[in-house]
Amino acid sequence: MSSFGGDGLIRLENVGLRYGMGPEVLRDLSFRIDRGTFQFLTGPSGAGKTSLMRLLFLSLKPTRGLMTVFGHDVTTLSRGTLPTLRRRIGVVFQDFRLLDHLTTYENVALPLRVMGKAEADYRTDVVELLGWVGLGDRLHVHPPVLSGGEKQRAAIARAVIGQPELLLADEPTGNVDPTLARRLLRLFQELHRLGTTVLVATHDIALMDQYDARRLVLNEGRMHIYD
Numbered sequence: 001m002s003s004f005g006g007d008g009l010i011r012l013e014n015v016g017l018r019y020g021m022g023p024e025v026l027r028d029l030s031f032r033i034d035r036g037t038f039q040f041l042t043g044p045s046g047a048g049k050t051s052l053m054r055l056l057f058l059s060l061k062p063t064r065g066l067m068t069v070f071g072h073d074v075t076t077l078s079r080g081t082l083p084t085l086r087r088r089i090g091v092v093f094q095d096f097r098l099l100d101h102l103t104t105y106e107n108v109a110l111p112l113r114v115m116g117k118a119e120a121d122y123r124t125d126v127v128e129l130l131g132w133v134g135l136g137d138r139l140h141v142h143p144p145v146l147s148g149g150e151k152q153r154a155a156i157a158r159a160v161i162g163q164p165e166l167l168l169a170d171e172p173t174g175n176v177d178p179t180l181a182r183r184l185l186r187l188f189q190e191l192h193r194l195g196t197t198v199l200v201a202t203h204d205i206a207l208m209d210q211y212d213a214r215r216l217v218l219n220e221g222r223m224h225i226y227d
């Protein structure tokens with residue numbers, strides 16, 4: 001029962017995942033992510049990182065084992081609970097998922113609008129954050145005209161603007177140069193300092209070497225942890 005002690009924001013016990021009738025792509029995962037911690041998730045291409053991120057964002061359910069997120073057993077979540085839990089999570093997926101009919105500024109401000117905040121209270125924060133990620137001159141354009149790296153940074157800004165309890169970022173520096181990648185890592189560190197639990201999936205060893213954090217390593221669906 002090792003994963004079920006302590007202040008586990010996320011707990012997995014013997015979790016397995018398969019797509020349809022295919023083979024298990026995640027196998028016997030047992031680990032805990034404590035509140036307020038920072039960790040990298042890494043491993044070779046196809047090891048299951050994105051699949052694990054989807055599990056943690058409650059887009060998929062484990063096909064076996066026990067998993068809790070914010071203390072809720074994910075297999076018995078009611079339809080109403082799911083969106084409430086997701087609102088506590090900031091996500092950056094590899095396909096960005098920006099809304100094309102909104103400007104960059106509006107995309108990033110969206111989580112705050114959903115929370116019911118007034119624009120006058122957040123406008124400066126959104127503009128400042130977009131400046132920090134290098135999009136200060138792209139505020140009023142729509143996602144289709146942004147480059148891949150610009151879309152990625154807009155998605156990151158949207159994920160962090162509301163200071164979520166949990167940040168899940170899948171290859172967040174995959175489309176940017178090393179200088180910008182360091183800058184984005186600093187943003188995640190700052191968020192962590194403010195209390196967010198952070199999980200960053202990355203292949204980028206140079207990036208991981210810049211921050212002394214726990215490493216969750218997936219290999220062929222199994223996990224090894226280096227504290």
Ligand SMILES: Nc1ncnc2c1ncn2[C@@H]1O[C@H](COP(=O)(O)OP(=O)(O)OP(=O)(O)O)[C@@H](O)[C@H]1O
Nearest residue numbers: 019022025043044045046047048049050051052203
């Ligand atoms: N929707 C899906 N349906 C069926 N199989 C899938 C699906 N998504 C992923 N897989 C399979 O699950 C395995 C793990 O894929 P996943 O994308 O989670 O790995 P990854 O570690 O994120 O890889 P990468 O680093 O290349 O993004 C792979 O064998 C992949 O083919």
